[in-house]
Amino acid sequence: MPSKPRIEQYNQPAGGWGALKYVALNLVKEHVADGRGLRTLLSQNQPDGFDCPGCAWPDREHTSTFEFCENGVKAVAAEATKKRVTPEFFAQHTVTELMQQSDFELEEHGRLTHPMVYDAATDKYKKIEWADAFALMAKHLNALPDPDMADFYVSGRASNEAAFLFQLFVRQYGTNNFPDCSNMCHEPTSVGLPGTVGIGKGTVLLEDFDHCDTLLLFGQNPATNHPRMMGELRHASKRGATIVAINPLKERGLERFADPQSKVEMLTMGSTRISSMFIHPTLGGDLALIKGVIKRTIELDDAARAAGAERVIDVKFIEEHTAGFEEFAAQARAESWDDIVAESGVSREDIEKLAQVYVKGKAVIATWGMGLTQHKHAVATIQLLSNMMMLRGNIGRQGAGLCPVRGHSNVQGDRTVGIDEKPTPAFLDRLEQVFGFKAPRHHGNDTVGSVMAMLEGRTKVFIGLGGNFAMATPDTPRTFEAMRSCNLTVHITTKLNRSHLVHGKDALILPTMGRTEIDMQKSGPQGVTVEDSMSMVHVSYGINKPASEHLMSETAIVAHLAEATMKSRNNGPKIDWLWYAEDYSRIRDAIEQVYDAFKGYNERIANPGGFHLGVASRDRVWKTASGKANFIVHDIPKDTPIHRARAIHGEKLLTLMTTRSHDQYNTTIYGMDDRYRGVFGQRRVVFINPADLQMLGLKDGEWVDITSVWDDGVERRAEGFLLVEYEIPRGCIGSYYPETNPLVPLESFADKARTPTSKSIPVLLSRSAVQRSAA
Numbered sequence: 001m002p003s004k005p006r007i008e009q010y011n012q013p014a015g016g017w018g019a020l021k022y023v024a025l026n027l028v029k030e031h032v033a034d035g036r037g038l039r040t041l042l043s044q045n046q047p048d049g050f051d052c053p054g055c056a057w058p059d060r061e062h063t064s065t066f067e068f069c070e071n072g073v074k075a076v077a078a079e080a081t082k083k084r085v086t087p088e089f090f091a092q093h094t095v096t097e098l099m100q101q102s103d104f105e106l107e108e109h110g111r112l113t114h115p116m117v118y119d120a121a122t123d124k125y126k127k128i129e130w131a132d133a134f135a136l137m138a139k140h141l142n143a144l145p146d147p148d149m150a151d152f153y154v155s156g157r158a159s160n161e162a163a164f165l166f167q168l169f170v171r172q173y174g175t176n177n178f179p180d181c182s183n184m185c186h187e188p189t190s191v192g193l194p195g196t197v198g199i200g201k202g203t204v205l206l207e208d209f210d211h212c213d214t215l216l217l218f219g220q221n222p223a224t225n226h227p228r229m230m231g232e233l234r235h236a237s238k239r240g241a242t243i244v245a246i247n248p249l250k251e252r253g254l255e256r257f258a259d260p261q262s263k264v265e266m267l268t269m270g271s272t273r274i275s276s277m278f279i280h281p282t283l284g285g286d287l288a289l290i291k292g293v294i295k296r297t298i299e300l301d302d303a304a305r306a307a308g309a310e311r312v313i314d315v316k317f318i319e320e321h322t323a324g325f326e327e328f329a330a331q332a333r334a335e336s337w338d339d340i341v342a343e344s345g346v347s348r349e350d351i352e353k354l355a356q357v358y359v360k361g362k363a364v365i366a367t368w369g370m371g372l373t374q375h376k377h378a379v380a381t382i383q384l385l386s387n388m389m390m391l392r393g394n395i396g397r398q399g400a401g402l403c404p405v406r407g408h409s410n411v412q413g414d415r416t417v418g419i420d421e422k423p424t425p426a427f428l429d430r431l432e433q434v435f436g437f438k439a440p441r442h443h444g445n446d447t448v449g450s451v452m453a454m455l456e457g458r459t460k461v462f463i464g465l466g467g468n469f470a471m472a473t474p475d476t477p478r479t480f481e482a483m484r485s486c487n488l489t490v491h492i493t494t495k496l497n498r499s500h501l502v503h504g505k506d507a508l509i510l511p512t513m514g515r516t517e518i519d520m521q522k523s524g525p526q527g528v529t530v531e532d533s534m535s536m537v538h539v540s541y542g543i544n545k546p547a548s549e550h551l552m553s554e555t556a557i558v559a560h561l562a563e564a565t566m567k568s569r570n571n572g573p574k575i576d577w578l579w580y581a582e583d584y585s586r587i588r589d590a591i592e593q594v595y596d597a598f599k600g601y602n603e604r605i606a607n608p609g610g611f612h613l614g615v616a617s618r619d620r621v622w623k624t625a626s627g628k629a630n631f632i633v634h635d636i637p638k639d640t641p642i643h644r645a646r647a648i649h650g651e652k653l654l655t656l657m658t659t660r661s662h663d664q665y666n667t668t669i670y671g672m673d674d675r676y677r678g679v680f681g682q683r684r685v686v687f688i689n690p691a692d693l694q695m696l697g698l699k700d701g702e703w704v705d706i707t708s709v710w711d712d713g714v715e716r717r718a719e720g721f722l723l724v725e726y727e728i729p730r731g732c733i734g735s736y737y738p739e740t741n742p743l744v745p746l747e748s749f750a751d752k753a754r755t756p757t758s759k760s761i762p763v764l765l766s767r768s769a770v771q772r773s774a775a
Contacts, residue, residue: 003673005681007701007724013272014223014253014676015070015230055665056156056406057226058206058532059609069227074663074670078495079514080544083110085496087127090116094123099501103471103738104669106496112511113548118503125500125509130552133508134564140461140488140506141565147174147440151450151459154180154419155466156408157515159528160537161587162554163410165580166465167418168590169562171428172437172571176444177459178421181666182411183447184472185370187753188378189404190415196386196630198623201412201615203401204365205534209236211399214361215243217275218286218385219371219759223253223676224662226405234272242357245275247371248283248657249687249734250727252676279354282345283655283732284760286372287381288636289344289351294388295332296355302333312359314393321620321629322390328631335636343636345729359392363399370407371657374759376641378750380634387631395629396620406533407666413531416613417591421446427594434593437572447473448754451746454482462504463490463561465554466512468667470499474744474756475716492557494547497667512554517542519553523583526553529605531613537598538610556581641748645709645762651695651731653709654688656761658737658744667738674736679724686765687726687734696765700725703768706735708743708761716743720768733763 055071089109095118098106115133116125128136141150152170154163167178182190190200197203209215209232222229230253237243245254254275281289301312318325341348358364366389372381386395386402394400406412418427421444428439445453451473453459462469462483469491473479479502483489486504492512493500500509513519519526519542527539552560559581566575580586588601597613604611616622622629637643646653661683663671673680677687686704693699702723708716718740728734737758748757 003681007685007722008678008680010252010675010678013255015227055226055228056409056411056533057228058534058536059228059538060206060231071224071227071665075665076516078107078668078670079111079516081110083108084547085109085112087114087116090125095125095501095503096123098496099498102669103498103667104672106498107669109496111495111547112493112509114550115511116509118507120505125507128508130560133510134560136506136508137463137488137490137561138564138568141173142568144460148177148444149459150175150461150463151177151179151445151453153447153450153462153464153467153469154178154414155464156181156406156411156414157466158414158554159410159530159540160413160417160591161528161584162465162558163414163419164417164591165555165558165562165577165587168431168435168575169558169566169577171431171439172435172562172566172575173569174440174571176421176423176440176442177450178419179445179447179450179469180411180414180419181408181467181472182415182419183421183754184756185411186373186404186406187446187755188373188382188750189368191753192379192382193386193402193617195624195632196383196390197395197402197617198621198629199615199617201535202403202533203395203615203618204403205536205612206232208365208399208401212236212363212365213241213399214357214364215241216246216358216364216366217244217254218246218366218368219373220367220369220405221247221249221251221253221659222405223251224660225369225407229405230274233274237272237274242277242361243275244277244279244354244357246279246281246286246289246354248280248729248732249659250278250280254278277353277357279346279350280727280729282729283657284375284377284640284642285344285346286375287343287377287384287634288340289346289354290381290384290388291332291335291634291636292337292340292344292346292348292351293355293358294384294391295335295337295340296352297359297388297391298329298332300355300359313391317393318390321396321622322631323626323628324631324633328387328633331633339636339638343638345731358388361392361394363397364389364392364394365399365401365403366394367403367405369405371759373750373753373755374757376748376750376757376760377634377637378755379752380637383632384634390629390631396618401618404533409532410530412533412535413529413537416531417595421449430594434590435573435575446754448746448749448756451475451479451482454485457485460487462486462488463492464499465492465558468497468499470502471497471667471738471741474741474748474758475746476738476742478714478746492554510557511548511551512557513542513546513551515540515542517544517546517551519555521553521556521582521584526555526584527605528555528584529588529610535613535615536610537605537613539605555584555587640760641710642760642762649709649764652764654692654731654733654763654765656706656740656743656763657732657734657759658740658761659734661736664736677726682722683736684721684739685724685735686721687724687728689728689730689732690725691730692733693723693725698723698765698767704765705768706740706743707764707766708745709764710745710748710762712745712747714745716745718742733765
C-alpha cells in the first residue's frame with residue numbers, strides 16, 4: 001500500500017533497518033518474496049550469478065561477497081516480478097486511457113510478454129509475430145531516402161555485446177545517429193577530461209578508497225543513487241579519512257549511515273558519521289567554488305615559497321607531467337575573491353577551510369555526479385576540478401584520483417564499444433578494416449539533436465534499445481510532439497513505460513529479457529558483459545526462467561533487425577548477424593579485433609571480477625595533443641541564462657534543480673516515498689529555503705505552479721507542487737524529475753557537451769489556482 005501523503009522529518013541514519021524494511025516491502029510488492037526471489041537476490045553480484053542491473057558502482061570483490069543495496073533490490077525485484085502485461089491487458093486499454101496513468105502505475109503492471117504493434121483504428125496495441133515486427137522495421141528503414149533520417153537510442157543497461165552489434169548494424173546501415181543516455185548525464189565528463197588528462201574516464205579503482213585520506217564528494221547523493229558506494233565511504237570514515245560533502249542539499253546519507261550488513265550497527269542501532277564538512281554552493285556555483293580552492297592553494301604555495309617553506313603544490317608532477325601551469329596560475333591569482341564568493345554562494349572563510357582540507361590531504365579522491373554535469377558550464381567545471389587535482393599530483397597514484405560516478409550499469413561500457421554520435425576516425429578506420437564496409441564519417445544526432453531533428457522532420461524513424469526516451473529528455477511537450485511526428489517508433493524493453501504511449505504513426509513494443517534471466521541461444525546459455533564506473537569489465541549470467549517464452553534477448557533482437565534490414569542493401573560484405581547471436585563469445589572476439597584494450601576478452605572475463613580495461617591517465621600517460629596533462633584557463637561565468645533572468649526578475653527568480661527521489665531510478669518510479677528527505681506518498685513537491693518563502697510571501701505547505709524563464713516565447717509550466725521547507729541555498733529550489741522535465745528548454749544545454757541543464761533552470765513560482773490537499 002502506498003504511504004499516506006505527508007511531510008515528516010527523517011531522523012534515522014541512511015541504510016539500517018529502514019533499508020531492510022523497504023527491501024522486504026519491494027519483494028512482497030513484486031510477489032517475489034519466496035524461495036525463487038530470495039535465490040535471485042542472493043545471486044546478485046556473484047560470480048555464478050548476474051551483475052546488478054542498477055547503477056554502475058563496482059563490486060568490492062565480485063567473488064563471494066554478499067553485497068547488494070536497497071535500490072539494487074528494487075531493480076531486481078521489478079525485473080523478477082511475477083506480474084505480467086499480456087496481449088489481453090492491451091486489449092482492455094486504449095493508449096489514450098493508459099496515458100492517464102502515472103509513471104508509477106505504468107511500472108506496476110509488470111513484465112511485457114509479447115511483441116505488440118499499434119493499431120490506429122482502435123487506439124490499442126495488438127499482438128504481432130516477431131518476423132512481422134522485424135519486417136515492418138526493415139520496411140520503414142529501407143524506405144528512407146537517407147539513413148540519417150533514422151535515430152537509434154541506447155540505454156545504459158544494454159550489454160557490451162548488444163551495444164557493439166547495434167552500432168555495427170547502424171553504421172553499416174549508414175548513420176552515426178546514436179542519441180544515448182550518456183548525452184543526458186556524464187557527457188561533460190566524457191568531453192571535459194580528454195582536454196585535461198587525455199581520456200574521458202575516471203582514474204581510480206575501488207582499492208584506492210582503501211588508501212585515500214581525503215574524499216571530496218561533488219554534486220551527488222550516493223545513499224539514493226549509488227547505495228553500495230556508502231560502504232566504501234563508511235570504511236573510509238572509520239579509518240579516519242576526511243570526507244567533505246559539496247552539494248546544495250544536505251542529504252541524509254552524507255551525514256550518517258548504518259550498514260545493513262554490519263551486525264554491530266544493526267544490533268546496537270548504531271551508525272557511522274560520513275561527512276565531517278558540508279559545503280553548500282548555489283546551483284551552478286561549483287565552478288566558482290573550485291576556482292576559489294585553486295586560488296587559495298596557489299596563494300598558500302606562493303606564501304610557502306616566499307618563506308622558504310615546503311611547497312604546497314606538487315612541483316615535480318607539474319614540471320614533468322603538465323603544460324600550461326604558469327598562465328593558469330597567473331589567471332587564478334588575478335581572480336577576484338568577491339566574484340568567487342558571489343558566484344559560488346559560499347563564504348570565503350568556508351572556501352579557505354575547504355582548500356585547507358585539500359592541501360592537507362596526501363591522497364585525495366574527487367568524486368562527482370550530475371550535480372556537476374547538468375549545467376551550461378559543466379565541461380569547464382570538470383576541467384577545473386581535474387586541474388585542481390593536478391596541482392598536488394592527485395592523479396595517477398595510489399589512493400588518489402578522479403572518480404566520476406556514472407548512473408546506469410553499462411553507460412560507460414556502451415560508449416567504449418562504439419555507441420557514440422561522434423566516433424573517432426581511428427575507431428572507424430578499425431571498424432572498416434575488420435568488417436570491410438565504408439563507415440559514415442559525419443557526426444550524428446545526440447539526444448537533444450534527435451528531438452530537434454524529429455521536430456524539423458529530418459528524423460522519421462526512432463528505435464530505442466531500452467530506456468524511457470520520452471520521459472528522460474527535456475522539454476517534455478516538445479519531445480512528445482517530436483516522437484508523434486515519426487513514421488515509426490520502436491522500443492525494446494522489459495516493462496511498460498510512457499515512451500511506448502507517445503508513439504509514431506506505426507509503433508512497436510518489443511519485449512526483451514532482463515539480466516536476471518537465462519539467455520539461451522543455439523550454443524547454450526549466454527553471458528553478457530558490462531563495464532562499471534571504474535573501467536572493470538565482468539560477465540553476467542541470468543538464473544531465472546524468462547518472464548515469457550515469447551521474449552528475445554536484446555542481442556538477438558538486434559541481430560534479427562540487422563538481418564531483416566541489411567539483406568536487401570548493398571553496403572559492402574554481408575555480415576552473418578544471426579551467427580553472432582548464436583554465441584556471444586563471437587561478438588566479444590569481434591570487439592577484440594576492433595579494440596586493442598579487449599585483447600583476450602573471452603579468457604579474461606573468466607577470471608572472478610573480470611578485468612580492468614586500463615586508463616592511460618591512471619598510469620600518467622597523457623593522450624593529449626601536448627602529450628601532457630593540460631591546465632586550462634576558464635573564467636567564472638557571469639552571463640548565463642540565470643544571470644540574465646535575474647537581471648529582469650530580481651530575487652524572485654529562483655534556480656531549479658531536478659533530482660531523484662529515493663524510490664526512483666532514473667525515470668523508473670518504484671514507489672512514492674523519498675524517506676531520507678521526509679517525503680511520503682507523493683512526488684509533486686518543491687524544496688525551498690525558508691527565507692525564500694518569506695521573501696515570496698508564501699508558506700510551507702502551500703501549492704504553487706512553476707514557470708520557466710526563457711527567451712524563445714514558449715510557455716513552460718508545471719502545475720500543482722507542494723512547498724516544503726528545506727536546507728537548500730537561498731535562490732535555489734529542488735524538485736523531482738520527470739515531473740519537472742517540461743521546464744527544461746531543449747535549447748538549454750552544456751557548452752560543448754549538449755547535456756540538458758537540468759540542475760540550473762531559471763524559474764518563477766506562483767500560487768496554484770487549485771489549492772490541493774496533501775491528505
